[in-house]
Amino acid sequence: xxxxxxxxxxxxxxVSRALQSFYGIGPNVCKTLMARFNIHSTARIGALKDKxxxxxxxxxxxxTLENDARRQLQDNIKRLRDMGTYRGRRHAMGLPVRxxxxxxxxxxxxxxxxxxxxxxxxxxxxxTFIYFRGLLLAKHQFHSISM
Amino acid sequence: MSSPLCLRCLRRSLQPLDxxxxxxxxxxxxxxxxxxxxxxxxxxxxxxxxxxxxxSSLKLTKNTxxxxxxxxxxxxxxxxxKRVVLSNTNAIEVRHLQDLTKDLCKDVSALTExxxxxxxxxxxxxxxxxxxxxxxxxxxxxxxxxxxxxxRKETIEMAETLHDAQSKKKTVSKVLxxxxxxxxxxxxxxxxALAQQRGWxxxxxxxxxxxxxxxxxxxxxxxxxxxxxxxxxxTAHLLGNFARANKAVLSKLHLSQxxxxxxxxxxxxxxxxxxxxxxxxxxxxxxxxxxxxIELTAPSKSDKGLQRPPLFVGLDGLDHIMRDSAYLxxxxxxxxxxxxxxxxxxxxxxxxxxxxxxxxxxxxxxxxSNRARAPTLDYCLETNSGESKPLWxxxxxxxxxxxxAFKNVPVQLINGLSKDEARGIMEYYAQSGxxxxxxxxxxxxxxxxxxxxxxxxxxxxGSVRMRM
Numbered sequence: 001x002x003x004x005x006x007x008x009x010x011x012x013x014x015v016s017r018a019l020q021s022f023y024g025i026g027p028n029v030c031k032t033l034m035a036r037f038n039i040h041s042t043a044r045i046g047a048l049k050d051k052x053x054x055x056x057x058x059x060x061x062x063x064t065l066e067n068d069a070r071r072q073l074q075d076n077i078k079r080l081r082d083m084g085t086y087r088g089r090r091h092a093m094g095l096p097v098r099x100x101x102x103x104x105x106x107x108x109x110x111x112x113x114x115x116x117x118x119x120x121x122x123x124x125x126x127x128t129f130i131y132f133r134g135l136l137l138a139k140h141q142f143h144s145i146s147m
Numbered sequence: 148m149s150s151p152l153c154l155r156c157l158r159r160s161l162q163p164l165d166x167x168x169x170x171x172x173x174x175x176x177x178x179x180x181x182x183x184x185x186x187x188x189x190x191x192x193x194x195x196x197x198x199x200x201x202x203s204s205l206k207l208t209k210n211t212x213x214x215x216x217x218x219x220x221x222x223x224x225x226x227x228x229k230r231v232v233l234s235n236t237n238a239i240e241v242r243h244l245q246d247l248t249k250d251l252c253k254d255v256s257a258l259t260e261x262x263x264x265x266x267x268x269x270x271x272x273x274x275x276x277x278x279x280x281x282x283x284x285x286x287x288x289x290x291x292x293x294x295x296x297x298x299r300k301e302t303i304e305m306a307e308t309l310h311d312a313q314s315k316k317k318t319v320s321k322v323l324x325x326x327x328x329x330x331x332x333x334x335x336x337x338x339x340a341l342a343q344q345r346g347w348x349x350x351x352x353x354x355x356x357x358x359x360x361x362x363x364x365x366x367x368x369x370x371x372x373x374x375x376x377x378x379x380x381x382t383a384h385l386l387g388n389f390a391r392a393n394k395a396v397l398s399k400l401h402l403s404q405x406x407x408x409x410x411x412x413x414x415x416x417x418x419x420x421x422x423x424x425x426x427x428x429x430x431x432x433x434x435x436x437x438x439x440x441i442e443l444t445a446p447s448k449s450d451k452g453l454q455r456p457p458l459f460v461g462l463d464g465l466d467h468i469m470r471d472s473a474y475l476x477x478x479x480x481x482x483x484x485x486x487x488x489x490x491x492x493x494x495x496x497x498x499x500x501x502x503x504x505x506x507x508x509x510x511x512x513x514x515x516s517n518r519a520r521a522p523t524l525d526y527c528l529e530t531n532s533g534e535s536k537p538l539w540x541x542x543x544x545x546x547x548x549x550x551x552a553f554k555n556v557p558v559q560l561i562n563g564l565s566k567d568e569a570r571g572i573m574e575y576y577a578q579s580g581x582x583x584x585x586x587x588x589x590x591x592x593x594x595x596x597x598x599x600x601x602x603x604x605x606x607x608x609g610s611v612r613m614r615m
Contacts, residue, residue, distance in 0.1 A: 032479045035476065038367060038477075040361050040364055041473070
């Protein structure tokens with residue numbers, strides 16, 4: 001079970017799947033990475049040579065991944081907020097950022113924003129939020145089907 | 148003073164207690180209650196919170212998948228899909244079936260007499276062809292008692308070409324193309340069987356697709372042509388096939404030259420053992436392959452010097468190697484199939500840039516059942532067939548490597564059978580008990596017409612497979 005970027009993977013796992021399990025690596029980055037180290041698309045972790053594993057690890061350590069990538073995303077949004085841009089404000093309000101229609105068809109978003117405010121004082125806000133959102137999603141789905 | 152509870156009674160009162168729990172499971176009088184009983188409730192089930200995908204959310208479908216039995220092991224389904232069955236014990240054994248013997252293969256006039264008849268393949272040939280993966284699961288081998296092939300016009304032409312190539316020590320290459328079910332792959336198999344019976348060495352790439360779809364490991368190597376790619380695992384697989392199929396011939400040949408190899412080798416090792424070394428270890432498969440090609444294409448000497456038999460090289464699914472492969476280079480650009488060293492070696496033989504000094508034949512077949520899009524190949528086939536000069540879309544780039552590979556390669560269009568040949572194969576179906584009706588001119592004619600003017604695959608489908 002070789003370690004890649006501090007995570008151990010089973011030998012049977014596809015390399016592409018293992019790489020895409022890291023936050024910050026999607027299908028495209030994965031493809032370029034695998035091409036750089038001559039790994040074919042159906043290769044499994046167990047079939048990799050030691051050098052390929054080392055090279056992959058070295059390459060991954062130079063990339064912005066996992067918490068760094070998440071922080072980068074947060075920082076980008078924070079920057080927009082701090083500058084007081086329209087996009088930043090929309091992010092802060094939890095409303096659509098990219099010019100979507102909000103007169104109709106955003107009931108779910110609005111409801112979530114409302115709950116977010118209401119639940120602010122609860123102890124375990126996140127769990128409750130997930131629970132209510134699940135119920136709401138199901139309800140929403142049911143309505144959209146029955147209509 | 149007596150105790151309020153007698154000890155004997157106490158013991159009796161305890162007995163049913165430990166039996167009670169088991170009695171439900173044991174089902175003393177009937178088996179139904181145990182089966183019909185409600186499953187025991189899980190502990191703490193009531194306390195768990197409903198999750199997002201849990202039971203309390205809305206279920207829109209009742210179509211839940213139920214796991215039944217053992218899931219297939221890795222590779223099991225593929226093995227079943229690729230399984231080649233060469234015998235049908237329910238089919239009648241055809242009496243007086245002529246065999247494709249060594250004598251028949253060497254004597255073209257005798258083979259001409261067998262035109263339109265079905266000949267059986269000898270066990271040795273069957274083993275060799277099976278080792279080369281020349282039989283395919285989609286072909287109708289599983290319908291008859293033993294593998295047998297129809298001697299058609301093209302078979303006799305092939306036998307003549309083989310005879311010429313051997314006697315005049317020249318290299319003949321040929322590309323077979325034609326409609327789906329016209330018998331290109333089986334004609335290639337016949338050519339291989341003829342070559343094998345003549346004592347040639349037969350190499351075969353059973354599926355060109357497997358070389359180029361990017362499912363086998365690859366490594367870059369720097370050669371005189373720039374960066375090329377070797378496929379160690381697949382090379383080892385092919386070497387194994389060749390060693391098994393040609394064991395009889397290769398075991399009599401010895402290594403004749405010094406090669407640069409990563410492992411020490413006994414200098415006069417037999418070629419079959421030499422090739423097996425590569426088959427067993429993918430790490431050394433490519434150097435062994437290169438050395439093998441040098442050994443097999445070394446010119447024979449007169450008298451009692453080095454002797455090398457002629458070489459037959461086949462490849463099925465040519466369309467897959469006349470385009471970009473699915474492999475990517477270091478910059479994530481597609482690698483052209485001709486940059487894969489195995490393909491490069493084959494194309495060199497096909498185009499005639501690599502000569503076979505002891506004579507030989509290179510036959511490639513285009514696959515129509517899984518055709519890869521290769522517009523330059525289509526253009527070359529049409530041009531080389533000499534029927535017409537096709538127009539090329541000036542806005543579309545041509546594949547120069549394909550054009551240069553096809554400069555002097557003759558192509559052969561495989562059409563349907565003649566009516567006499569169709570009659571021959573249908574009589575064989577009837578003798579095998581697979582075709583119940585009497586083979587009359589009318590039936591032959593009808594089947595021949597419905598089969599797109601005698602495409603053999605369709606003749607088989609119309610008379611044997613689709614039989615009610």
